[in-house]
Amino acid sequence: MRFKRTILFLSGVLASLAIGWFAFPAVLYRTEPQPMQFNHAIHTGEQNGMTCDMCHEFAANGTFRGIPAIAKCAECHSSAIGSSETEKLLVDQYVTSGREIPWKVYSRQPDNAFFPHAVHVNRAELKCEECHGPHGASMSLPVYQVNRISGYSRDIWGRNISGFSPQPWEGLKMDRCVRCHAERRRDDSCLDCHK
Amino acid sequence: MNMTRRDLLTLAGGSLLGALFTPVPWKLLDDSSIWTQNWALIPGLPRGPETCTFTACPLCPGGCALKARRVNGYPVSLAGLPDHPVSFGSLCPAGIAGHHLAAHPLRLRQPHVFSGKGPEGKLVPASIEHTVSDIARIVREIQKSGSRGTIAVLDHRPGRAMSRCYQDFLVKCPDGVYIVAPGSEDATLKTLRSLCGFGKGVPGYDFEHTRAILSFGAPLIDGWGTPGRMTTLLQTRKQSGMKLIQAEGVQTRTALQADTWLPVRPGTEALLALGIANTILREGLQHQKADRTIAGFTAYKDAVARFHPDAVAEACGLSSNAIVQTARTIASTPSIILSGSNPAGGPFNAATEVFIAGLNVLLGNIGREGGIQLHRDIPSSTESPLTAKALADVPDHSLRLLIVDAAESGCTYPATLLKRKLMQNGGTVVMMSPYLSPRTALADYVVPGPAAYECLEEISAPPGAQRSTFALSIPLMRRREVSVDPAAFLARISEAAGLPQAKAATTESCLRRRAHDIWLSRRGILAGPATKASTSVRTLSNEEELWKGFLEGGYWIDDPGEAERVSCQSLLGTLSLEHIPAPAASGPSLQLVPFGWRNATTTATVVPVMSKLFQESHLRHLGGRVHINPATLAASGLADGMPVTVTTTAGSMTALAVADPTVLPGIIHAAVGPSPNNTASNERPEPEGLLQLCTVRDDGSWRTTEATIAKA
Numbered sequence: 001m002r003f004k005r006t007i008l009f010l011s012g013v014l015a016s017l018a019i020g021w022f023a024f025p026a027v028l029y030r031t032e033p034q035p036m037q038f039n040h041a042i043h044t045g046e047q048n049g050m051t052c053d054m055c056h057e058f059a060a061n062g063t064f065r066g067i068p069a070i071a072k073c074a075e076c077h078s079s080a081i082g083s084s085e086t087e088k089l090l091v092d093q094y095v096t097s098g099r100e101i102p103w104k105v106y107s108r109q110p111d112n113a114f115f116p117h118a119v120h121v122n123r124a125e126l127k128c129e130e131c132h133g134p135h136g137a138s139m140s141l142p143v144y145q146v147n148r149i150s151g152y153s154r155d156i157w158g159r160n161i162s163g164f165s166p167q168p169w170e171g172l173k174m175d176r177c178v179r180c181h182a183e184r185r186r187d188d189s190c191l192d193c194h195k
Numbered sequence: 196m197n198m199t200r201r202d203l204l205t206l207a208g209g210s211l212l213g214a215l216f217t218p219v220p221w222k223l224l225d226d227s228s229i230w231t232q233n234w235a236l237i238p239g240l241p242r243g244p245e246t247c248t249f250t251a252c253p254l255c256p257g258g259c260a261l262k263a264r265r266v267n268g269y270p271v272s273l274a275g276l277p278d279h280p281v282s283f284g285s286l287c288p289a290g291i292a293g294h295h296l297a298a299h300p301l302r303l304r305q306p307h308v309f310s311g312k313g314p315e316g317k318l319v320p321a322s323i324e325h326t327v328s329d330i331a332r333i334v335r336e337i338q339k340s341g342s343r344g345t346i347a348v349l350d351h352r353p354g355r356a357m358s359r360c361y362q363d364f365l366v367k368c369p370d371g372v373y374i375v376a377p378g379s380e381d382a383t384l385k386t387l388r389s390l391c392g393f394g395k396g397v398p399g400y401d402f403e404h405t406r407a408i409l410s411f412g413a414p415l416i417d418g419w420g421t422p423g424r425m426t427t428l429l430q431t432r433k434q435s436g437m438k439l440i441q442a443e444g445v446q447t448r449t450a451l452q453a454d455t456w457l458p459v460r461p462g463t464e465a466l467l468a469l470g471i472a473n474t475i476l477r478e479g480l481q482h483q484k485a486d487r488t489i490a491g492f493t494a495y496k497d498a499v500a501r502f503h504p505d506a507v508a509e510a511c512g513l514s515s516n517a518i519v520q521t522a523r524t525i526a527s528t529p530s531i532i533l534s535g536s537n538p539a540g541g542p543f544n545a546a547t548e549v550f551i552a553g554l555n556v557l558l559g560n561i562g563r564e565g566g567i568q569l570h571r572d573i574p575s576s577t578e579s580p581l582t583a584k585a586l587a588d589v590p591d592h593s594l595r596l597l598i599v600d601a602a603e604s605g606c607t608y609p610a611t612l613l614k615r616k617l618m619q620n621g622g623t624v625v626m627m628s629p630y631l632s633p634r635t636a637l638a639d640y641v642v643p644g645p646a647a648y649e650c651l652e653e654i655s656a657p658p659g660a661q662r663s664t665f666a667l668s669i670p671l672m673r674r675r676e677v678s679v680d681p682a683a684f685l686a687r688i689s690e691a692a693g694l695p696q697a698k699a700a701t702t703e704s705c706l707r708r709r710a711h712d713i714w715l716s717r718r719g720i721l722a723g724p725a726t727k728a729s730t731s732v733r734t735l736s737n738e739e740e741l742w743k744g745f746l747e748g749g750y751w752i753d754d755p756g757e758a759e760r761v762s763c764q765s766l767l768g769t770l771s772l773e774h775i776p777a778p779a780a781s782g783p784s785l786q787l788v789p790f791g792w793r794n795a796t797t798t799a800t801v802v803p804v805m806s807k808l809f810q811e812s813h814l815r816h817l818g819g820r821v822h823i824n825p826a827t828l829a830a831s832g833l834a835d836g837m838p839v840t841v842t843t844t845a846g847s848m849t850a851l852a853v854a855d856p857t858v859l860p861g862i863i864h865a866a867v868g869p870s871p872n873n874t875a876s877n878e879r880p881e882p883e884g885l886l887q888l889c890t891v892r893d894d895g896s897w898r899t900t901e902a903t904i905a906k907a
Contacts, residue, residue, distance in 0.1 A: 005205045012209025013216075020217020028222070063245065110232055111240040149226035151233055157225075161218045 025161045029145040029154050035102050036093075037086045037140050044136045052128045052136055053121075064117030067103050070094050104144045106155040107132065107172050114195045124184070133169035243267025249276070249724035249748025250669035251654040252290040253647050255605035255794050256352055256379075257421045258654030258664075259286055260724060260750060263294065263671050270294040270648065270671040275423065280722050280729075281664055281750055283423030288805055289794035294671060295802040296647045301630040303643035305677050318631075318641075323679060323687075326625075326640050331691030333596050333623055338369050338692075344595025344618045347372035351379055352602040353583055354573070355653045356709040357681060357702060361600070364685045366580040367694045373581040374589055377895060378606025381658035382542035383533040384567070386552035389769065391561055392762030396569030399661040402428050404565035405437060406528030409471075409521065411464050411543070411551050412443035413535020416452055418605075418793040420659050440521055442467060444512075444788065445822075445864055446857035457521065458859055460512040461788050462899045464534075464543055465776060467511045468550035469502035471522040475557055476500075480526035482559025489556060490765040498772045512859065526558055529565025537898070538606045539791025539867035539886065545894040546774040553766040562761045571756050573655060573663040573709070574716035587895025589616045599634070601627035601644035601681060602652075603800060605793035607867060610637055610882035611845070612891045627681050632799030636882040642679050649674040651703050663753040665713060667706065667745045707742065713751055714738040724748030784861060785827070787843055787902035789886055791867040792816075797883060798869040809869060816866035818884050821904070822855035823863055831904055838907040841865070843888045843900045849907045850885060863902055 043050045055068040073095060080091045094101050109115060120126045128136065145154040157163060158171030165171065174193075181188050214220060233239075245266050252259045252273075259282040263270045273294055277284030308321045308329075337346060346368040348361040353375045365371025384398045402408070402424070413419055416429050429452065432439070441453035442464065450456040459467050475481050476496050486492050504515035511518070525532060532554040536542050543551070560566030586608075594617050614637060617624065626638035629646040652668040686700040713719070713732065720729040721744045732751070735741050745751070767774075792815055795801050801809070809817045816822065821841060823833075833839055835854035840847050841863060850865070858864045865885035889897040 005202065008202055008206045009209035009212075012206040012211075013213035016210045016213025016219075017217055020214060020219045024217065024219050024222075028226075061245075110229065112232065147226055149223070150229035152229065157222075161222070163218070163222075 021161065028148060028161075030148055031143055031145050032104055034104055034141050034144055036089050039086075039140060040136050040138050042139075056128075058118060058122075062118045064121075067105065070098060070100050073101075074098075104146075104153070106142070106144065106153045108153060109156070109172070110152075112194050113174075114193050129169065131169060131172065133167060240271070241267035241269045248669055248671060250648070250671065251282075251666050251748070251750075252286065252293055253652040253654065253668040254289055254293050254296075254603055254800070256655075256657040257287075257605075258282070258657060258666065258668075259290055259421065259423060260666065260748065261286060261290070262724075263648075265671065268672075276724060279423070279724070279750070280752060281424075281660075282421055283427045285423035285426045287418050287422050287794065288808060289800065289802075292802040292804050293647050295804060296629075296800075297649055297672060297675075299630055299646070299799065299802065301632065301799045302646065303629060303631055303641060303677075304675070306643060306679070307641045309639055309641070321640075323642070326642060327684070327687045327691050330596070330623075330625055330640065330688050334368065334688065334692035334694070337595050344621065345370040345372050345593055346596045347374050347589070347594050347598070349374045349376050349586065349597060349599045349613075350583075350602075351376045351600045351604040353379055354655055355602070356705040357600075357602070357653060359575075359579065359708075360682045360685065360702075360705045361598075362579055362581045364689060364694075367689065371581065372589060372594070373583050374586050375583045376600075376604055376606075377541050377586055377608040377612065378536045378538065379604040379658075380536075381533075382536045382548055383552045383555075384658060385542075386545075386548040386768075387555065387561070387567065390549070390552060390556055390766070391764045393569055394760070394762060395572060396761075397572050397663065398561075398567050399570055399656075400531050400533070400659045401529075401563075401565050401568050401661060402531065403661075404529065405531050406435070406565060407438045407440065407525045407530040409440045409442065409525050409530065409532045409554070410449065410453075411459075411468070411532075411534040412441075412537060412540075413449070413533055414447060414537070414793070415439070415441075415449050415535070417448045418538075419535060421657055438524055440524065442521075444859045444862050445790070455517075455521070455524075457513055457517060460510070460859065461786050461862055463507075463511045465547040465550050466502065466507040467513070467518065468532075468547070468554060469499055469775065470504045470507040470511065470515075470518045471525070472499045472550070472554060472557060473502040474504055474519050474522035475526050475554075477503075478523070478526075480522065481557050485557060485559065488764060490763060491767055494772060495553075495766040498775050525554070529563055530558060530560060531555070531566060532558075532560070536606060537790060538793040539789045539796050539883070540898050541606070541608060542896055543898050544892060544896040546770060546776075549766075549768060549770045549774075556764050556766055561764060568661060569761070570662050571718075571753060573665060573753070574712045574718060575709075576712045576715060585895060586612060586616065587893070591615050592617065592619050592622075594618060594622055597622065597624050598685075599624065599626045599628075599638075601629065603794065605796075607634070607791060607796040607883050607886065609886045609889050609891055609897055611887070612895060612897070613637055615891075627679070627684065628799075629678065630799035631880055633797045633880050633883045634799075636880050642684060643675075643677055644681060645674050645678040648672055649678065650680065651706055653706055653709065662755070663719075665709065665745075665751040666749065669746060669748060710742050710745060711738060714741050718756065719751050719753040721745075722750045722752055724750070785863055785902050785904065786861060787841065787863045787865055787885070787888060787900040788898070789865045789867050789889055790816075795869055796867050801869040806869065816853075816868050818866055818868040818870045819850050820853050820866045821850045821863050821885070822853045822858050822866065823904070824858050824860040825854040825856060827860045827862075828852060828854050833904065833906060839904045840907045841885065841888060841902055841904050843890060843902045845888050845890055845900070848885060848888055852904075863904060 057065055059065055077090055077095055080087045156172050158165050248263045250263055252261055260276045260279040261273050264272045275284035275286040306321050306323050306326045307318045310317050310319050350358050350361055362373050365373050416425050439453040440455045441450040442457040442459045444461045504518040508515040534543055534551045542548055623639045624637050625640045626635045627642045627644045628635055629644050635641050648671040650670050654666040654668055656664040680702050682702045682705055717733050719732050722729040808815045833852055837852045838849055839852045840849055867883050867886050890900045891897045
């Protein structure tokens with residue numbers, strides 16, 4: 001055949017592209033279930049009107065507490081509000097026993113990265129959405145996928161395997177920190193974030 | 196369709212090209228690099244509740260109070276306490292990372308015996324039982340042989356409860372000698388003790404009220420004393436009007452920040468002091484009652500008459516006007532004249548120290564506000580059973596067994612000084628040290644002591660403090676099982692050697708005894724760690740309450756009380772007038788002057804993160820380098836960065852030459868500092884580099900040594 005080698009070469013290219021763009025992400029990430037569902041919108045919507053920092057609060061010493069402890073949930077959910085399965089699970093499994101909910105964290109960073117929320121939220125006055133996207137308006141939690149090699153959430157890299165996304169809040173890698181600091185003309189050194 | 200090998204290669208080539216346009220290689224690179232950060236064997240940061248503990252830095256006698264942030268009980272950062280009444284919130288770079296020292300690469304994990312003397316000696320791990328049994332055997336041999344050698348303990352931080360424990364041990368041994376290490380006492384205050392009758396009073400500097408300080412090379416604002424106190428002094432001097440005059444041959448950080456820098460030629464400090472004394476006496480600036488209250492005043496005045504500033508200026512490398520102005524400045528206001536001990540250069544020779552300290556006597560600075568004041572010693576219900584001896588005063592080749600304390604004074608000294616005190620062919624050295632530091636180079640046995648923040652340690656007032664203080668360094672981490680409590684170690688030796696048992700068998704019991712004595716005295720206040728609030732000891736209901744206060748980071752500060760009166764004063768002490776040198780003595784052409792930075796004279800005291808100061812930023816000087824004026828280098832045919840051989844009567848060594856215009860011509864400023872890359876832990880360590888070249892005089896000083904340099 002006259003074009004046999006060209007076809008073979010292109011077949012190789014196409015096979016690699018297909019594997020790399022479609023099969024590789026499916027193999028690289030493993031889906032793990034969250035312990036229970038959570039509706040942010042119902043908390044932040046008109047009915048309850050809560051703001052992010054009412055649950056994701058700062059401690060008295062200025063450190064960010066991250067995901068609220070079960071005691072925080074119990075302030076409102078000491079007994080079931082409504083009759084949904086999730087509500088029942090929350091009260092029966094966690095609030096009553098005082099057991100913390102083993103949430104899988106989408107934005108967990110490596111130990112060598114130090115991110116002071118207080119400086120970014122209080123001093124730089126960044127909105128939560130600028131880094132975390134419209135998480136507060138979601139009706140349910142996104143699928144949690146973990147990278148089989150690095151062990152971190154897929155959200156650190158970004159949902160798009162290419163690493164590029166039209167959404168500015170997608171991905172929580174260092175290049176995003178550097179870009180944002182450069183845009184705001186913030187001086188920084190390695191030891192600012194890597195203690 | 197038949198597939199040939201070439202077809203397969205074509206397919207593979209296409210696949211390879213296609214793969215480059217997929218995220219696979221780039222994502223795998225990224226993920227695998229992150230994966231390597233998370234291997235199970237790599238220690239990670241603890242996660243858990245965040246707490247804080249108030250403690251104090253045990254790395255040097257400064258004893259700065261600090262707050263440790265802990266995560267899940269493990270210390271992750273240390274910070275000073277700005278409201279603290281003693282340390283004022285400052286921490287030196289060594290102190291900031293002090294909690295890393297427990298994981299130092301040179302940390303000892305079990306006792307070791309050195310087989311063979313000299314550099315060929317190897318480290319052999321040994322059990323603590325074996326070590327105790329060997330040492331007890333030596334003690335028994337000394338007991339039987341009567342006068343063949345003595346047992347001594349070398350204390351790096353005298354005045355602690357642990358020091359009393361050493362004395363209690365030695366008093367039971369035949370001819371036990373209690374020795375204080377060079378650099379553990381302030382040289383000027385020590386000299387003043389020999390010039391004046393202080394009785395039981397402890398001298399301290401009243402920096403807060405002084406108006407002029409003349410420092411002969413003391414690194415006052417570079418880690419000297421309590422760093423926070425000195426930094427505050429520097430910051431407030433514009434309001435207080437205090438003048439700082441720094442006399443030394445190198446433009447150090449202190450010289451740079453001083454109001455006046457006197458670039459005196461090393462070795463001529465005695466002449467400078469006498470030139471100043473001459474001006475004071477000629478112009479009648481001395482203390483009004485000096486002729487009546489100071490012993491030997493007239494003879495001193497006659498002897499000093501030869502040292503007119505014009506006669507000494509050239510030898511000192513200064514103008515006579517600078518000497519006269521300095522004399523007038525320190526004489527017109529309450530002043531303090533001090534030499535301080537250089538962390539690596541030690542004190543000046545005894546005569547120079549007397550001439551420098553004598554200026555304080557001449558000006559009436561003793562017992563005066565803004566001068567040198569006496570305060571009461573820390574309460575003790577019993578008298579010290581032994582008198583402390585300086586290492587230089589111990590007869591040569593007299594020590595059969597020397598036990599060396601693990602505490603750090605922040606200073607170092609030449610190994611030859613220690614070596615010549617040991618019995619020839621028979622002196623045994625037992626070092627208690629958490630690390631395989633250069634100090635252990637002479638050891639026959641190394642017993643691993645607890646590292647910083649691994650056990651309770653005493654923080655008592657540093658030399659030069661104005662009041663007696665006491666606090667505890669509260670442990671921040673669990674002590675390694677292999678590390679040996681010094682008090683318990685001595686108790687085990689006593690038991691094995693058949694000596695009477697000590698009263699306090701652990702460091703904690705020694706400290707409790709001291710707290711008990713403070714409680715009995717009912718003196719002083721217990722200052723809170725983070726606030727200005729304080730409680731009088733008198734108002735505490737019981738002893739346990741005081742101890743609890745110490746465990747919570749409280750500082751005991753003595754009341755001003757009634758100061759001891761100075762009973763007598765002299766200008767020369769036991770020094771004869773013959774020791775006064777000829778006015779125009781010219782020094783050798785090249786002088787080796789060792790220098791170091793407190794707490795950083797050896798690799799073992801520098802935590803890995805701090806090595807950046809020495810290696811990457813060059814903010815501090817790395818060991819094994821000699822800083823020489825570019826003119827001196829050029830005159831010797833040498834250049835910056837060139838390896839050079841430095842030769843003295845003690846030998847020769849190769850070092851790296853650094854052209855440094857801040858060093859006066861004629862000086863080889865030898866850095867005694869860490870070698871952070873030298874952390875091999877299976878060989879006998881070398882003594883501190885260039886210190887080996889220094890000639891140790893009979894009075895125990897090694898400040899300057901005549902030397903030559905040549906291309907290596």
